[in-house]
Amino acid sequence: MHTPRALSASALAAILLVFPLALPASAATADGTGARVSYETVPGHGGTDLKAMVITPTGYEGPRPLLVMPAAWSTSNLLYVGAAKRLAYESGYQVISYTSRGFWDSGGEVEVAGPEDVADARAVIDWGLRETDADPERVGMAGISYGAGISLLTAAEDDRVEAVGAMSGWSDLAASIYPDETVNYQAVELLLTSARLTGRPGDALEEMESEYRDGNVQPALELAPERSVSTKMDALDANGPAVMLGHAWNDGIFPASQFTDFYSDYTGPKRLMLSAGDHATAEAFGAFGLPDETWESLTRWFDHHLRGADNGVAAEDPVRVKPNNGGAWSSYPDWESVSAKETTLHMGEPERSWSDWQRTGGLADEPQTGWEYGVRAGIGTAAESGTLLLSGALQQFAGVPTGVSLPLVDRRRAGVWTGGAYADGVRISGTPRADITVTPTDSEQSLYVYLYDVDRHGTGSLVTHQPYTLRGAEPGQPADLDVALEPVVWDVPSGHRLALVVDTRDARYTDESDIGERVTFGSPESHPASLTVPTA
CATH class of the missing domain: 3.40.50.1820 (Alpha/Beta hydrolase fold, catalytic domain)
Incomplete structure (x- = not known):
């Protein structure tokens, strides 16, 4: 550790x-x-x-x-x-x-x-x-x-x-x-x-x-x-x-x-x-x-x-x-009735784009397979889960969410996927899930999965997140991850979109990610990368 x-x-x-x-x-x-x-x-x-x-x-x-x-x-x-x-x-x-x-x-x-x-x-x-x-x-x-x-x-x-x-x-x-x-x-x-x-x-x-x-x-x-x-x-x-x-x-x-x-x-x-x-x-x-x-x-x-x-x-x-x-x-x-239905959004191949953040890996209706995307591990990004007690209290009492500027998330150190804008908004209601294949260069590797509600300027509010650490993995070999994020009810406003970010460090947790390591995200045909969104 x-x-x-x-x-x-x-x-x-x-x-x-x-x-x-x-x-x-x-x-x-x-x-x-x-x-x-x-x-x-x-x-x-x-x-x-x-x-x-x-x-x-x-x-x-x-x-x-x-x-x-x-x-x-x-x-x-x-x-x-x-x-x-x-x-x-x-x-x-x-x-x-x-x-x-x-x-x-x-x-x-x-x-x-x-x-x-x-x-x-x-x-x-x-x-x-x-x-x-x-x-x-x-x-x-x-x-x-x-x-x-x-x-x-x-x-x-x-x-x-x-x-x-x-x-x-x-x-x-x-x-x-x-x-x-x-x-x-x-x-x-x-x-x-x-x-x-x-x-x-x-x-x-x-x-x-x-x-x-x-x-x-x-x-x-x-x-x-x-x-x-x-x-x-x-x-x-x-x-x-x-x-x-x-x-x-x-x-x-x-x-x-x-x-x-x-x-x-x-x-x-x-x-x-x-x-x-x-x-x-x-x-x-x-x-x-x-x-x-x-x-x-x-x-x-x-x-x-x-x-x-x-x-x-x-x-x-x-x-x-x-x-x-x-x-x-x-x-x-x-x-179980909190979630009326589930929508599966499929992750596309990410692009290293900061200026046009909406073109970073898409969340599409159909499976997008056959791609791989490598990132450096061990260095954090602008994506974070916030500070214990403080962040949740700010959300509750002041309506101030844990935020992120999506264009500032370093694409060399994180996978970023964005979906289309919801014209009429949507209520996320239940437990979102992220399915993705990762290939680490070390036997122990920490990953952090964040789901954001993003406005037209790329400013995101953290909806939910989940840490996940690979233990005893075989370096260089792909591992299929099915990550259940924390349950939530969140109203996404009209014109906003969802963004999924996965990186390798978060100040709230003890990381098993060292500088010099790498992680490759992928979407093989046997396990298409996807985000499942429960809605009311």
Whole structure:
């Protein structure tokens, strides 16, 4: 593994830290209901002390639904300060928000959502049922990021969990840190740095980091299956909790594709919401109690499944998506219905043209075979996936996409293909795929596939992308690649066209591309090069 470019991981880590918010000891409403807050030490697995914020609603009679909320990575039980208070005094939930083991003032060491973290969550449920007036038949869990992963893993093991809200979480940890065998460098550095800033890494994390620093990701991959709910689907299906997933298209830590796959595989009651943003940005304001569409939907989800409220949730289409570049929500009966049809555009032989960028390799209706196009590897181009957290947040809050000037993409170091202009525009909706044959000069070679929405001046907005690293390839021998890009919903305006760019370096990932190497793109008759575009 080659040395990654420098990144201020400490600065990125600070973005994830919770801004302290004041929470009154009690809040009362006009009808006499309210909430009482206490800070407790809850015994976790093995007697480990977990620090918890316990919010008990007042003015409600009888046992109440219990919501257990594990904090996100590197954050404390204050993360859900606003959302927890609202759930308690507006809806009557008994809420326990706790700091995960190894972080801040909770005891133990960081176990990366291991068995001890799941055992902690179960112990918190035990404590809540024992020490509060909570109903053992109405238990839910919710969390952001790390809390989402722990909630799903606990629901697969503990059949008392009747409903789950998982926001910006993961189902497959290996796919997050090692997408298509490419190290997600910025994400890994952020997680490791923030754990050291705010917690005490356990033996497993220490070993993983030590090996990672030496270029060996295998220990991390060996830890991943036990910490991934995707490996526990039979148990989760058997328990059958009602699962709501909230995620952002641009999540740079846990890509959206793992949750679309998880949603399709899970057989229990389920809901999926996908919208613009990066990791945790879509629901961060709601955690503090501010208006938030994800939290509002989650509250209705819990109200129906834990309180029996006839609020229309059961009759609604469960898949809700909002275009990444702005627009209203659309609803579908399942994830597959998000794509109404697919169009296959065939890649033509690229031309080394900067002045007339539209004539660079075409995207045609019919197969274009028999061509090859070689580029230099190991040096980046103007095409980039952006910066973790920052780029997705800019897209969400300011409508500023990760951009590129297509004429400035060096054709000596990238393959570039452009299609015709859409006279009436088009909605990309689903998972685009790129099929191409590549011949590397080295056994390990990183490639980055970008799909752009390009205006008439050649200015492109990044629609989606995907890294792909060849491992153990035979130098000089062609390899057929079928690359699934990250799913997205994106409205291409009238007069714009699509552009596909493939190069060999990206600052977000650890590259296996050295200066002096080459990659040849091709389109043999046995595997015509193409771009498949799903549309609504």
